[in-house]
Amino acid sequence: MxxxxxxxxxxxxxxxxxxxxxAPAQQPKRGGILRMAEREAPNLDPHLSVSFLTHxxxxxxxxxxxxxxxxPEQKHxxxxxxxxxxxxxxxxxxxxxxxxxxxxxxxxxHNKPPVNGREATAEDVKYSLDRFMAKSxxxxxxxxxxxxxxxxxxxxxxxxxxxxxxxxxHMANPTFTAILPREAEERFKDFNHPDAVIGTGPFxxxxxxxxxxxxxxxxxxxxxxxxxxxxxxxxxxxxDAAARLAVLRAGKxxxxxxxxxxxxxxxxxxxxxxxxxxxxxxxxIGQGIIYFRTDQPPFNDVRVRRxxxxxxxxxxxxxxxxxxxxxxxxxxxxCAMKEWKLEAAKMDPAKAKYxxxxxxxxxxxxxxxxxxxxxxxxPMFHWPGYVVPWRSYYELAADNLGKIGINVxxxxxxxxxxxxxxxxxxxxxxAMGPSTPFTEVDDFLYGTHFPEQPNNRSSVADAELSKMLVxxxxxxxxxxxxxxxxxxxxxxxxKAYYVYVPQWPQYVSxxxxxxxxxxxxxxGLGLRLMYTWLDK
Amino acid sequence: xxxxxxxxxxxxxxxxxxxxxxVFAMMRLMPGDVATRMVEGHxxxxxxxxxxxxxxxxxxxxxxxxxxxxxxxxxxxxxxxYWTRQPILEEFVRRFPVTLExxxxxxxxxxxxxxxxxxxxxxxxxxxxxxxGRVFAILALSVPYxxxxxxxxxxxxxxxxxxxxxxxxxxxTNPLENLKIMIxxxxxxGVTRAGPIMRIMRSALLDVLRQEYIRTAWxxxxxxxxIVLRHxxxxxxxxxxxxxxxxxxxxxGGSVIIEAIFRxxxxxxxxxxxxxxxxxxxxxxxxxxxxxxxxxxxxxxDLSYAFLDPRIRY
Numbered sequence: 001m002x003x004x005x006x007x008x009x010x011x012x013x014x015x016x017x018x019x020x021x022x023a024p025a026q027q028p029k030r031g032g033i034l035r036m037a038e039r040e041a042p043n044l045d046p047h048l049s050v051s052f053l054t055h056x057x058x059x060x061x062x063x064x065x066x067x068x069x070x071x072p073e074q075k076h077x078x079x080x081x082x083x084x085x086x087x088x089x090x091x092x093x094x095x096x097x098x099x100x101x102x103x104x105x106x107x108x109x110h111n112k113p114p115v116n117g118r119e120a121t122a123e124d125v126k127y128s129l130d131r132f133m134a135k136s137x138x139x140x141x142x143x144x145x146x147x148x149x150x151x152x153x154x155x156x157x158x159x160x161x162x163x164x165x166x167x168x169x170h171m172a173n174p175t176f177t178a179i180l181p182r183e184a185e186e187r188f189k190d191f192n193h194p195d196a197v198i199g200t201g202p203f204x205x206x207x208x209x210x211x212x213x214x215x216x217x218x219x220x221x222x223x224x225x226x227x228x229x230x231x232x233x234x235x236x237x238x239x240d241a242a243a244r245l246a247v248l249r250a251g252k253x254x255x256x257x258x259x260x261x262x263x264x265x266x267x268x269x270x271x272x273x274x275x276x277x278x279x280x281x282x283x284x285i286g287q288g289i290i291y292f293r294t295d296q297p298p299f300n301d302v303r304v305r306r307x308x309x310x311x312x313x314x315x316x317x318x319x320x321x322x323x324x325x326x327x328x329x330x331x332x333x334x335c336a337m338k339e340w341k342l343e344a345a346k347m348d349p350a351k352a353k354y355x356x357x358x359x360x361x362x363x364x365x366x367x368x369x370x371x372x373x374x375x376x377x378x379p380m381f382h383w384p385g386y387v388v389p390w391r392s393y394y395e396l397a398a399d400n401l402g403k404i405g406i407n408v409x410x411x412x413x414x415x416x417x418x419x420x421x422x423x424x425x426x427x428x429x430x431a432m433g434p435s436t437p438f439t440e441v442d443d444f445l446y447g448t449h450f451p452e453q454p455n456n457r458s459s460v461a462d463a464e465l466s467k468m469l470v471x472x473x474x475x476x477x478x479x480x481x482x483x484x485x486x487x488x489x490x491x492x493x494x495k496a497y498y499v500y501v502p503q504w505p506q507y508v509s510x511x512x513x514x515x516x517x518x519x520x521x522x523x524g525l526g527l528r529l530m531y532t533w534l535d536k
Numbered sequence: 537x538x539x540x541x542x543x544x545x546x547x548x549x550x551x552x553x554x555x556x557x558x559v560f561a562m563m564r565l566m567p568g569d570v571a572t573r574m575v576e577g578h579x580x581x582x583x584x585x586x587x588x589x590x591x592x593x594x595x596x597x598x599x600x601x602x603x604x605x606x607x608x609x610x611x612x613x614x615x616x617x618y619w620t621r622q623p624i625l626e627e628f629v630r631r632f633p634v635t636l637e638x639x640x641x642x643x644x645x646x647x648x649x650x651x652x653x654x655x656x657x658x659x660x661x662x663x664x665x666x667x668x669g670r671v672f673a674i675l676a677l678s679v680p681y682x683x684x685x686x687x688x689x690x691x692x693x694x695x696x697x698x699x700x701x702x703x704x705x706x707x708x709t710n711p712l713e714n715l716k717i718m719i720x721x722x723x724x725x726g727v728t729r730a731g732p733i734m735r736i737m738r739s740a741l742l743d744v745l746r747q748e749y750i751r752t753a754w755x756x757x758x759x760x761x762x763i764v765l766r767h768x769x770x771x772x773x774x775x776x777x778x779x780x781x782x783x784x785x786x787x788x789g790g791s792v793i794i795e796a797i798f799r800x801x802x803x804x805x806x807x808x809x810x811x812x813x814x815x816x817x818x819x820x821x822x823x824x825x826x827x828x829x830x831x832x833x834x835x836x837x838d839l840s841y842a843f844l845d846p847r848i849r850y
Contacts, residue, residue: 042619042813192620211631211801212704236703239796239805242686243701246693252701273694416568416814 028229028516032534036255037238037247040211045191046178050137052523055175056258058191060216060233060526061110062178062199065101065125065156066090066171068439068522071531077282077519078336080439082168086120086179086200087156096163096476101125103154107223110204112195114183117221120200122150128180129158140454141170163474165481166442173439174524202228202530211237229516229533241387248509249274254534258525260508260517263388264323267507278512281325281505285336285437285521287444288393290380290499291458292430298378299429303370305496306354310363311404314356317396318502321389329356330500332492333444333485336521340441340482342489351494363404375405381431382411383418389504394432397501425457439522445469445488449497458497465491537842544838548831555827556820560601563816570618570814591618604820614825615817617810624821627806634802637707638725638794639787641718643780645726646733651776653730654737659764661742669734676731682793685724689797704800721798725790729783736779740772770844777844781837784830 041057043049067085069075084090087101103122111117129148133139144164149157160167171177180191181198188196194208200223203216214235218228236253238244245266248256256262262270267279290308292299299305314328327335329344344352353359367375382394398408408430413422422431436455438444446469447455449462468488475481508519517532571587588594592603607613614625657669693699700720707714744750745768753763791804803822810818841848 209801211805212799236799237801238701238799240686240689240799243689243699243797243799246689246699247701249693250697250699250701252699274697414567415812416566416570416573420568420572 026515026535028533029535030229030533031231032536033232033234034230034255034514034529034532034534035234035236035253036258036260037236037244037253038255038258039239040237043192044194044197046175046180047132047135048190048192050175052175053258055523056525057214057235058178058197058199059174059201059524060203060529061197061201061205062174062180062526063107063120063201064172064174064177064179065103066168067174067527068172068520068524070520070522070524070527071516071518074518074520076338078285078338078439078521080169080172080339080522082172085172086125092476096165097160099158099160099167100151101156101158103156104223105154107200108221109181109200110198110219111221112198112204114187115181115198118181120179120181121153122156123153124179124181125156126150127182128178131180131185132176136176138176141166141176163476165473165476166440169440169442173522174526201526203233203526206232213237224530228530230529233529245270248277248511251511254510254514255517256509259519259528260510262507262509264325264505264507265388267509268323270509276512277509278514279507279509280519281507282519283327283336283503284506284519285334285439286503287330287334287435287498288432288501288503289435289457290397290430290432290501291425292497293425293428293459294497295459295461296429298370298372298376301370302494302496303366304372304376305499306494307363307366307370307404308401308406309354309496309499310357310359310366311400311406312397312499312501313358313400314502315358317400321392321396322502322504325505326502328502330503331355332448332489332498332500333441334437335503337441337444340485342486344493346486347490347493351490354494354496355492355500360404367405372405375407377407377409378429379409379411381413381418381422381427382433383415383422384412385415386434390434393501397432423457424454425459431457437521441485442473445485446473449492460497462495462497465495541835541839544835548828548835551831552824552828556605556824557601559820559823560604560816563814563819564597566814568814570816573814574618604817608821608824614821617818618815619813624818628803628822628825631801631803631806633707634704634800635788635791635795635804637714637718638722638791638800638802639784641722642725642729642787645722646729647776647780649727649730650733651737651773654734654776655741655764655769657734657738658741658745659760669738673731673734673738676728676734678731679728681725681728681790682797684728685721685794685797688720688724701798717798717800721794721800725787725794729786732783733776733779736775737772740775741768744768744772773844774841777837777840781834784833785826788826788830 039053041053042051043054044058046055046058046062063086065085065087066082069079069081069083073083086103086107088104090099090101092099103120103125107120108117109115109120126148133142133145144160144162144167146159146161149159151157179200184191184196184198191197194205197205202219202222202224204219206215206217208214214237216233218231222228235258236247238247244256245262247253249270264281267281270277271279292305294300294305318324318326318328329335331341331344333341335341344356367373380394380398384391384394394410398410401408421427423433435444435448438447443455447453448457449460450456450466450469451461465488468484468491472481472484472488475484510517513535515533515535517528520528571584571591571593574587585594592600604615607615614623616623617627653669653672657666660666689699689701702717704717705713750763750768753767788804791802792808794800795802795804807819807822810822
């Protein structure tokens with residue numbers, strides 16, 4: 001018996017070895033400059049701008065205490081595991097309120113005046129986090145933080161007012177916690193001046209010609225030995241989208257966007273004209289939402305909101321606009337956040353139909369029951385400037401709703417007005433647009449459903465829900481937290497506070513000789529480029 | 537002449553005053569509020585009121601206007617951008633050479649093409665070359681320059697894996713490289729602007745060619761080249777020159793899109809960016825500077841009439 005088992009095991013092993021000889025992993029080549037075409041960042045100071053361009057630009061330069069996985073480390077683009085960065089290890093107190101970070105020793109800032117390559121220490125961490133909490137537009141994320149203390153040269157203690165499960169995810173988000181040197185601010189007033197952009201990250205900002213290009217060089221003393229592979233990165237400032245794609249086609253840039261993104265339509269066209277290009281679709285984090293004034297008629301009536309959701313032909317939408325590649329089960333938790341998402345199939349079908357179902361007859365019946373037998377008219381505020389396919393999204397939503405008797409008046413707004421009113425929930429009746437692609441599930445739940453939160457665009461005020469929203473933030477056990485988040489998703493299914501339309505894929509494109517550039521939903525570009533190399 | 541110039545300069549003052557008032561008012565009538573946008577997520581100040589105070593937006597509108605215009609008139613201070621806090625004049629001066637070069641090349645190209653085609657069309661009226669010239673003019677008039685610009689950038693990239701978009705190099709660093717970068721956008725812009733010049737040139741020259749003194753020149757036995765170029769052209773140029781003067785604001789306005797597509801770091805983009813961010817001082821000051829330039833240029837053009845037609849007296 002034992003012999004047979006050993007034999008079988010041996011045969012199996014042999015079969016595996018013969019059938020699948022390990023593919024010779026391509027050894028990354030060193031050197032080369034990667035060029036990308038992108039718009040100019042509005043500001044270089046990570047605390048004075050919420051633009052993803054700002055944070056992507058400077059993520060090449062700065063490190064954080066902890067970070068998300070990138071390149072070969074990541075399981076998928078929305079993998080938000082927490083890895084060491086400047087902190088080599090950290091501990092959390094049992095009650096989840098005290099975090100102690102132990103820094104790597106000997107990590108030096110880039111060798112530029114006035115910092116001149118001095119060592120990064122706990123003082124820098126305290127200075128940077130305090131500055132973030134005082135200045136950044138994202139400072140509400142750290143609202144539970146009570147204090148940041150320097151324990152010794154290499155140890156920082158952060159004390160929270162209460163347990164806060166999203167804390168490490170926020171700490172790892174490159175948008176929030178770049179570690180900056182104080183001297184640079186003292187000399188240059190802020191970190192917007194190109195000479196003030198001094199960090200400990202994989203690349204050094206070499207020169208900045210305003211309106212023309214930004215040049216980064218590899219940091220020869222980067223603490224991750226052997227990385228980055230590239231000698232440098234150049235951002236060619238290219239405001240026009242058609243021109244960005246043209247320079248990719250013409251071989252004048254390796255990336256047509258700071259994250260390599262092109263729209264599905266552009267991606268398909270690119271594959272036709274340049275079959276050699278690598279064009280990969282990713283289901284990125286995000287949501288397309290129709291949102292309401294749920295505190296005012298007619299959308300304070302859940303039947304009207306359910307009717308809106310039932311009117312959306314998600315499958316037809318996906319086929320018509322997204323080549324069938326989108327996700328039609330978008331909900332309070334975006335499709336790409338696999339760890340947290342509860343599929344509709346695992347919900348009560350009678351409730352789930354109001355989240356993902358399509359039933360125009362039922363929608364009409366609900367409208368009539370709510371006192372609108374002849375339908376109703378509503379404005380739909382929106383910003384028409386979002387990239388493809390957004391303009392078609394508004395029109396398709398209006399068309400779907402028209403079929404059940406909801407007459408939609410499209411109300412395009414100028415960006416300044418949209419972002420300072422509609423985007424913050426200040427509008428009449430109904431609006432539509434994308435949500436911000438956050439990295440922490442809390443932002444999609446608490447941020448968009450808790451009273452008085454700026455992202456609570458539907459003016460949701462639901463006491464029972466609020467209790468669960470607070471509970472998931474305080475639950476430090478990931479398994480238990482997942483249970484609460486599942487329950488929140490079950491609870492929200494038939495409330496239709498927001499109506500979710502299909503989520504679009506994003507195409508990442510580059511020439512075939514660009515290797516190791518993997519999309520990650522975590523905003524940071526520096527770490528993606530750290531693992532990128534050029535096969536030429 | 538001197539008196540005329542003085543009178544024109546004096547007239548420019550109320551013109552520019554009106555421009556300043558209109559731009560100032562228009563900016564404040566735009567939907568959206570700059571302070572709200574700067575505070576929401578940008579943390580330029582702890583509260584909206586603090587920011588309004590910081591930017592001076594809490595004071596009465598007329599005080600804001602007087603302060604802005606007063607700074608320009610009394611101290612030559614064009615203010616600072618709300619968003620970057622950088623002096624506007626500095627940024628303008630840094631970017632202006634790009635736009636100026638683009639405009640100069642565009643004017644040169646449109647005038648050369650427009651005048652030459654216009655002359656050929658007029659002199660060879662109702663022949664094949666006239667028809668070709670007129671078709672060209674109509675085409676140039678009807679094709680929008682931004683559409684042509686996108687085609688010029690995109691089509692060669694699809695069919696030839698090549699595109700006329702380069703990384704900008706200043707003229708002072710490398711004149712040849714700079715011209716290589718500037719010539720395509722200037723051609724695109726210039727060709728579309730050549731249409732109206734060609735049409736005016738043709739009709740003006742046809743008018744002049746029918747005048748008595750031209751008939752006299754023919755009867756004296758002068759050659760065609762001498763008659764057209766020495767006797768007729770100078771007089772026919774007057775409406776063409778006026779047209780170029782009238783088109784000047786278009787060269788600046790159009791530069792917004794041309795600069796974006798061909799990635800040239802000029803004034804157009806600076807202005808457009810400020811407009812979308814409701815950066816009042818930038819929009820106001822850049823507008824005023826450009827208005828002053830247009831007024832000045834038009835004056836120069838009016839003065840050039842005397843050179844072209846000595847009968848004109850001021």
